[in-house]
Amino acid sequence: MHCLARRLQPFAFSFLAASALAAGLENQNILFLEPSSLYKLPVDFNGNSSQSFLQTDGLFKGTARQARFQMVKPFIAYDDEFANLFAADATLELIYNSSDGNPVSDEMGIWVWDHNQVWMSSAGVGNVSYTYILDLNKHTVKPLDVSSNGISIVNPNGGGYFNGKVYIAGTGNMSIPPAIYEVDPVTHEAQVVVDSYFGLRFNGPNDLTWAKRQDKSWLFFTDDPLSYYFNNGKYPTIPDAVWRWDPAEKTVLPVIDRTDILVPNGIRVNKDSTKLYITDTPSQLIPGSGFQEVSSMELYYGSDSSSIYVFDLSEDGFPHNKRLLGIAQRGIPDGLHLDDAGRIWTGEQDGIVVRSPTGKVLGMINALAIQGEQVVDSNKMPLQNFALAGYKIIIFAFTKIYQVQLSHTIVKNMT
Ligand SMILES: *[C@@H]1O[C@H](CO)[C@@H](O)[C@H](O)[C@H]1NC(C)=O
Numbered sequence: 346m347h348c349l350a351r352r353l354q355p356f357a358f359s360f361l362a363a364s365a366l367a368a369g370l371e372n373q374n375i376l377f378l379e380p381s382s383l384y385k386l387p388v389d390f391n392g393n394s395s396q397s398f399l400q401t402d403g404l405f406k407g408t409a410r411q412a413r414f415q416m417v418k419p420f421i422a423y424d425d426e427f428a429n430l431f432a433a434d435a436t437l438e439l440i441y442n443s444s445d446g447n448p449v450s451d452e453m454g455i456w457v458w459d460h461n462q463v464w465m466s467s468a469g470v471g472n473v474s475y476t477y478i479l480d481l482n483k484h485t486v487k488p489l490d491v492s493s494n495g496i497s498i499v500n501p502n503g504g505g506y507f508n509g510k511v512y513i514a515g516t517g518n519m520s521i522p523p524a525i526y527e528v529d530p531v532t533h534e535a536q537v538v539v540d541s542y543f544g545l546r547f548n549g550p551n552d553l554t555w556a557k558r559q560d561k562s563w564l565f566f567t568d569d570p571l572s573y574y575f576n577n578g579k580y581p582t583i584p585d586a587v588w589r590w591d592p593a594e595k596t597v598l599p600v601i602d603r604t605d606i607l608v609p610n611g612i613r614v615n616k617d618s619t620k621l622y623i624t625d626t627p628s629q630l631i632p633g634s635g636f637q638e639v640s641s642m643e644l645y646y647g648s649d650s651s652s653i654y655v656f657d658l659s660e661d662g663f664p665h666n667k668r669l670l671g672i673a674q675r676g677i678p679d680g681l682h683l684d685d686a687g688r689i690w691t692g693e694q695d696g697i698v699v700r701s702p703t704g705k706v707l708g709m710i711n712a713l714a715i716q717g718e719q720v721v722d723s724n725k726m727p728l729q730n731f732a733l734a735g736y737k738i739i740i741f742a743f744t745k746i747y748q749v750q751l752s753h754t755i756v757k758n759m760t
């Protein structure tokens with residue numbers, strides 16, 4: 346949040362200027378943009394909601410070729426706080442490339458720190474259902490096999506690691522109800538911990554997070570209709586809501602109503618569980634939201650809002666004081682993770698966006714850098730989720746996995 350003086354004038358960040366800056370403490374892979382470029386551009390600017398912000402006409406000076414060179418830089422910094430997160434030579438390092446072309450990494454993004462693993466899932470969309478485990482030492486990927494005790498986790502989506510157990514939100518299918526699963530990362534034994542409310546199915550738990558205050562802990566999960574349309578082919582039987590499971594008290598309570606958040610998606614708490622963050626889901630009709638296929642059922646849902654909200658969490662674990670924290674430029678702010686400094690990381694159509702606890706956009710890991718030369722096809726979602734793993738970011742790009750080295754640990758081991 347300092348050193349703004351050494352930034353260049355707005356829109357003067359040509360090829361040369363960026364190199365000059367990079368000769369300082371910063372890395373060649375970081376492009377610095379004036380934070381004011383997010384709200385003030387030359388009068389002939391022309392942005393397009395079907396394209397990345399970086400493809401906005403008027404954002405870069407110089408030739409189209411120079412602009413193109415800038416817009417595929419891996420890291421876009423609007424604030425030095427973002428630039429300082431990265432190791433001096435940090436880049437997007439490809440650590441896994443699926444040899445058969447099948448996806449292995451889409452959703453979840455949880456760091457199972459004491460086993461040096463990152464768990465990844467398929468999300469409950471389409472005909473592919475998997476949970477894969479990435480070994481962070483060897484960069485190998487193995488499927489989670491929970492068949493030992495006959496439990497099959499169908500269409501796994503979000504998850505969390507808490508007290509030595511992995512919790513997975515499974516969106517189910519027509520025959521297997523959506524559920525929250527608990528999986529032992531050593532034995533891979535799985536059990537269902539929540540699957541119904543007064544005998545009715547959930548619609549499709551999307552993501553979950555554990556909050557802990559003193560001797561109490563609660564699992565919060567979002568339940569939304571997305572997977573119903575994709576997998577189950579029926580309309581929801583209960584209203585979408587955010588739910589709270591208290592295993593000690595043996596209760597599942599609705600804690601946020603669908604009139605507060607229509608299609609709750611990503612969910613996380615901050616380090617001391619005093620704040621709860623939840624993202625909403627725009628309708629598929631929004632240009633650039635990443636979805637092009639529209640059918641009548643899919644029109645049914647959608648808040649038309651790609652918002653990120655923050656709530657205070659009371660001592661007794663109830664969310665209140667809803668505040669709008671941000672709106673994604675494009676797409677669903679889907680993958681949602683918090684670092685220990687309270688920064689909010691979201692996987693959006695343009696990339697992984699990092700916001701300060703008060704909502705300032707600090708920077709972005711650039712989706713166009715992952716798409717490479719295909720910058721014109723920016724509607725194709727290059728990434729959706731990621732994991733914050735100590736001093737590394739692990740980025741899920743479906744058939745590929747990238748790693749980014751940070752300058753310091755941003756998420757410590759949780760006990
Ligand atoms: C916006 O971008 C899309 C995709 O690149 C393109 O098809 C469309 O024509 C653009 N719209 C305008 C108004 O430039």
Ligand SMILES: *[C@@H]1O[C@H](CO)[C@@H](O)[C@H](O)[C@H]1NC(C)=O
Binds near residue numbers: 443
């Ligand atoms: C990734 O693997 C595919 C084959 O599955 C291959 O065509 C492609 O060139 C590889 N990409 C990289 C960057 O290694």
Ligand SMILES: *[C@@H]1O[C@H](CO)[C@@H](O)[C@H](O)[C@H]1NC(C)=O
Binds near residue numbers: 470471472
């Ligand atoms: C899933 O399978 C159905 C039926 O086989 C097919 O119509 C649909 O296109 C498939 N969806 C995807 C995302 O592959």
Ligand SMILES: *[C@@H]1O[C@H](CO)[C@@H](O)[C@H](O)[C@H]1NC(C)=O
Binds near residue numbers: 497518
């Ligand atoms: C649901 O998933 C299970 C486990 O993969 C599978 O056996 C079953 O056929 C699926 N049901 C439907 C209706 O697709």
